[in-house]
Structures are given as C-alpha cells and as structure tokens.
Amino acid sequence: MPVTVYGIKNCDTMKKAFTWLDSQGVQYAFHDYKAAGIDKASLERWCKALGWETVLNRAGTTFRKLPEADRESLTEAKAIKLMLAQPSMIKRPILEQGGGKPPLAGFKPEVYAKSVK
Secondary structure, three states, rough: OOEEEEEEEOHHHHHHHHHHHHHOOOOOEEEOOOOOOOOHHHHHHHHHHHOHHHHHHOHHHHHHHOEEEOOOOOOOOHHHHHHHHHHEEOOEEEOOOOOOOOOOOOOHHHHHHHHOO
C-alpha cells in the first residue's frame, strides 16, 4: 500500500519521521501542506478517524497566536476552517497508509513500528 506523509518539511518531528521511514525501507510520498495546501476532504477524513482535537495542533505557535475569540468555543467545523486557512495548525506528521488502516498523527517510533509495513 502506498504511504503518504503529510506535514511541513522543516519541522523537527517530520525529520524524525522521515529518518525512521528511510531506515526501515518504507517508500512514501510527501505532501507539504504548507507549500501545497490541504483539501477539506482530507481534514474531514482525519478528524473522523482521529478526532479533531488530535488533528488540531494547539501546542504550536500559530494556534497560540490566534485571537482569543478564534481559540474559544472550538467545534470540529471551526477547527477545520482554521486548519484550512493556516495548515501549520495541523498536527504533524499525518501518515496515511491506505488499505483501510487508520491514519496516524504525530510520530512515535513504537507506534510506527507496529503499524507501518
């Protein structure tokens, strides 16, 4: 199954994920959502599988710099709208494997070892 890694090229967590995938001989395509954007359907799919709270990166500076009104009373629809407008608010990496496997959010070597083949 084709593996696609979504994220931002210069992110340290992304670099760790790339290094791990390369060391395991996993072939993958990279989608830089800061450079290429992201479509609403992908965000909705990830939110359905993982929960929007997992997909939205609240720890990043982009989210923390939002006006208080944008950070309050978040719903899935509001979170998706924010992530579409500023893709750097999306957790990274998001890894899709296809074949009915759920996507993975973030990078943990032990989780990748169990799931990525």
